Amino acid sequence: MHLNKIELCNISDVEIGHSLKVEKNGLVLAVFNVEGEFFVTDDLCTHGPGSLSESYILDDIVECNFHNGSFNIKTGEVVSAPCTDRLKTYPVTIENNSVCITA
16 A cells, blocks of 8 residues: 655644644545644544534544534544544644645
């Protein structure tokens, strides 16, 4: 399996405590800025059609705007029901002020 580096956005595009939806290479992703550290997950909630980049963020937890289930942004682990399936996360690197993942 060949993995590619994908440049998603500039670090200045995502303020601390916020997120950004990015569609690249067939992926729909949410880029989160948690206290100056960047994390990337799939944008679609594992429980329903909620967009996590458009959802409520508190510290390192994102609460889906569809059924109010929540996930840990850093690990993808489920924090509260009705979500039961872990959220996919991606390893992040910062290169030349750009947020990049390998996928």
